[in-house]
Amino acid sequence: MPTADTDFITSVARFFASCTVYVLSAAHTPPTTASIRQLRTAGASFVIPSSQLTIGPSSGSQINISDAFTAPITSDRKDGLFPTVVCDETGHSLGLVYSSVNSIKESIVTGKGVYQSRKHGLWRKGETSGATQDVVSIRQDCDSDSLEFKVVQHGAGFCHLERPSCFGAVGGIAALENTLLSRLESAPEGSYTSRLFNDPDLLRSKIMEEADELCQAESPEDIAFEAADLFYFALTKCVAAGVSFAEIERSLDHKAKKVVRRPGNAKPQWSTSAVASSSKPPISSEPPFANDETISMRTFDLATIEPEERSQLLRRPVLKSDEMMAKVRPIVEDVRIRGDAALLELTAKFDKVTLDATVIFPPFSPSSMELDDEVRVAIDKAYHNIHKFHDAQADRSTLVVETTPGVICSRFARPVARVGLYIPGGTAILPSTALMLGIPAQVAGCKEVVFATPPRPDGSISLEVMYVAHLVGATAIVKAGGAQAIAALAYGTETVPKVDKLFGPGNQWVTAAKMLVQNDTDALVSIDMPAGPSEVLVIADHTANPAFVAADLLSQAEHGVDSQVVLLAVDLPAERLEAIEQEVDKQAKALPRVDIMRQSIAKSIIVKTKTVDEAIDFSNDYAPEHLIMHLEKASDCVAQIDNAGSVFVGPFTPESCGDYASGTNHTLPTNGYARQFSGVNTQSFQKHITSQEITAAGLKELGPVVATLADCEGLAAHANAVRIRLREMQ
Numbered sequence: 001m002p003t004a005d006t007d008f009i010t011s012v013a014r015f016f017a018s019c020t021v022y023v024l025s026a027a028h029t030p031p032t033t034a035s036i037r038q039l040r041t042a043g044a045s046f047v048i049p050s051s052q053l054t055i056g057p058s059s060g061s062q063i064n065i066s067d068a069f070t071a072p073i074t075s076d077r078k079d080g081l082f083p084t085v086v087c088d089e090t091g092h093s094l095g096l097v098y099s100s101v102n103s104i105k106e107s108i109v110t111g112k113g114v115y116q117s118r119k120h121g122l123w124r125k126g127e128t129s130g131a132t133q134d135v136v137s138i139r140q141d142c143d144s145d146s147l148e149f150k151v152v153q154h155g156a157g158f159c160h161l162e163r164p165s166c167f168g169a170v171g172g173i174a175a176l177e178n179t180l181l182s183r184l185e186s187a188p189e190g191s192y193t194s195r196l197f198n199d200p201d202l203l204r205s206k207i208m209e210e211a212d213e214l215c216q217a218e219s220p221e222d223i224a225f226e227a228a229d230l231f232y233f234a235l236t237k238c239v240a241a242g243v244s245f246a247e248i249e250r251s252l253d254h255k256a257k258k259v260v261r262r263p264g265n266a267k268p269q270w271s272t273s274a275v276a277s278s279s280k281p282p283i284s285s286e287p288p289f290a291n292d293e294t295i296s297m298r299t300f301d302l303a304t305i306e307p308e309e310r311s312q313l314l315r316r317p318v319l320k321s322d323e324m325m326a327k328v329r330p331i332v333e334d335v336r337i338r339g340d341a342a343l344l345e346l347t348a349k350f351d352k353v354t355l356d357a358t359v360i361f362p363p364f365s366p367s368s369m370e371l372d373d374e375v376r377v378a379i380d381k382a383y384h385n386i387h388k389f390h391d392a393q394a395d396r397s398t399l400v401v402e403t404t405p406g407v408i409c410s411r412f413a414r415p416v417a418r419v420g421l422y423i424p425g426g427t428a429i430l431p432s433t434a435l436m437l438g439i440p441a442q443v444a445g446c447k448e449v450v451f452a453t454p455p456r457p458d459g460s461i462s463l464e465v466m467y468v469a470h471l472v473g474a475t476a477i478v479k480a481g482g483a484q485a486i487a488a489l490a491y492g493t494e495t496v497p498k499v500d501k502l503f504g505p506g507n508q509w510v511t512a513a514k515m516l517v518q519n520d521t522d523a524l525v526s527i528d529m530p531a532g533p534s535e536v537l538v539i540a541d542h543t544a545n546p547a548f549v550a551a552d553l554l555s556q557a558e559h560g561v562d563s564q565v566v567l568l569a570v571d572l573p574a575e576r577l578e579a580i581e582q583e584v585d586k587q588a589k590a591l592p593r594v595d596i597m598r599q600s601i602a603k604s605i606i607v608k609t610k611t612v613d614e615a616i617d618f619s620n621d622y623a624p625e626h627l628i629m630h631l632e633k634a635s636d637c638v639a640q641i642d643n644a645g646s647v648f649v650g651p652f653t654p655e656s657c658g659d660y661a662s663g664t665n666h667t668l669p670t671n672g673y674a675r676q677f678s679g680v681n682t683q684s685f686q687k688h689i690t691s692q693e694i695t696a697a698g699l700k701e702l703g704p705v706v707a708t709l710a711d712c713e714g715l716a717a718h719a720n721a722v723r724i725r726l727r728e729m730q
């Protein structure tokens, strides 16, 4: 007849058959609150300090926990042993061993890995090799005839071949964690990981950057690529803080056990209004969901920020170029090797358009460019202004300088013969870019002018782009976008004509591909400049009209989620700045591309400055693509501008005019490249050749100088080419 005590023992034994025992080794005795909390967080039913291995009613029988744990286990082997899988804390298997009731009990009591050798009795792992183990948990399988030990392995590893696992190398996150731990201990000279350990700001920025990139990734390969980057930086943070991957897993398991679910909403700063989630956000005339969250920029005060923070503010929210290069390289290679077949496949993949052929040649049919009168007249007017300004820039004269009597040097321009013009068509089709690139090509006299632009969903090209192609005399139109279009133009395919120079703005795929092909000597192609996501910097003082300022900021923020706009507020009273911020919010919400603006504005900044000079210094360091000056003495300030793609002066000069029709070019350097590049102009389509003609008298004068310098360099043949003539003249 069962007593209360035997009932208790039976129920404890039954309970143990289905639970995990967590052992606190001698090192944890007495147990610390932290170690117990950690194990409880991991879901431990029992945390057993080795000094307290009995439980039960304080009066009456107490039960030894190791007895209770082993009671239900049965072996189906002749030798009565239990096959035991040993794995590390993250569940990677280290090897297969055997356990006996005695070895299990000793493991529970000591907290060390103890097993049963089939030949040599109890096997206290590491007793001779030093590769000991701390046992983290012991579990029975579903029918209680085999076990799993989770351990922290010390020394050279579990395997007798001094490898971490008997099954070979451990990869994935476990391997990454090991590498990070070894870098933390002793990093090789110049190790990037060690830089991350020592620079929390850099690590923070990388985590944010990678999280953003993961959100933007679309294809399965890109998502895997970005997630791996994010894991790397996140784990670096954990390792630096002494947090193991096992702890992360325990926290996950613990969360999974929670009965009450959190609502799961994002914090305000990470809601869709604040974070880029896709390179192609939905564009609709109505916001897809009611979103009343304020659309606002982050504000900084130049007077109170550290120099390091100022440098951070000068950086754009774009992907690092080496990361973009790694993504773009396979696309470019594919087109280089497989030509049209790859181009058609990539167009189907990225633009979701299945085409039979990619290139169309003139004459273009009238129906492919039939426009409303209003649009055609507007394009014609824009064409006129842009042509006028670019025609004036053409270098048609020959420069002639007589440097020494009888030594005549000259320089003259020739068109680049074959040019490729990229016209963006991702989130918006930009016929204006076709004008901005096609007109200077036409003025310069380029022989082959090849357009490339992503096709529309039905496989056609927009009527407006076709009309501009006709106006500027395009010789071919490639229906492709992104990196694949750039590769096709750079290398040529069976049908796409190869070009000598590539022009045009585009998203990060286009810009990275341009940078990549210009470095390939096989392509023998040059580029205009890196013209990536649009940006604008507005400097505003007390005279600025808040509605105008907001409208100018939004005009570039609507280009894409990776655009950035900057407002430099010069000594603005709080109410004035607030009025601008309210206008940004109000106007953005009334515009069709509000979803894009929510994301680009969230990455954008307001910087407060005390003086105009401070603002201009900041702007020169930022080197914006567009600079708008809403200043009392805007015209006077132009002389102070050293770095900018294009400058817009005064309250009645919206940047949009430069984008479309005033005459200046809108293809401009972004991402700070205005420090060293000009925007596209007519001379971008020209190259210069120098020439010289020297008379006998001129050579008599100059020849000895040349011969002396050639002697200095030890290049006797050079000197000889002069002296042979001088001798002839004597």
Ligand SMILES: NC(=O)c1ccc[n+]([C@@H]2O[C@H](COP(=O)([O-])OP(=O)(O)OC[C@H]3O[C@@H](n4cnc5c(N)ncnc54)[C@H](O)[C@@H]3O)[C@@H](O)[C@H]2O)c1
Pocket: 218, 219, 222, 279, 350, 351, 423, 424, 425, 426, 427, 428, 430, 433, 454, 480, 481, 482, 483, 505, 506, 507, 508, 509, 510, 531, 532, 533, 534, 535, 559, 560, 563, 625, 666, 667, 668, 669, 670
């Ligand atoms: N700096 C300048 O002068 C200037 C002028 C006009 C426009 N812009 C900028 O040009 C950009 C235009 O970008 P867009 O995206 O609208 O058009 P886009 O034509 O530059 O890019 C669209 C193409 O990108 C490729 N692509 C998109 N996501 C991809 C992915 N995940 N993998 C591989 N390929 C992918 C696709 O092939 C698609 O056809 C904007 O950022 C705008 O601000 C700059």
Ligand SMILES: N[C@H](CO)Cc1c[nH]c[nH+]1
Pocket: 430, 432, 433, 533, 534, 535, 556, 625, 659, 666, 667, 668
């Ligand atoms: N602002 C862009 C250059 O960064 C050009 C453009 C085209 N259409 C409208 N805007």
Ligand SMILES: [Zn+2]
Pocket: 534, 555, 556, 559, 659
């Ligand atoms: Zn624009």
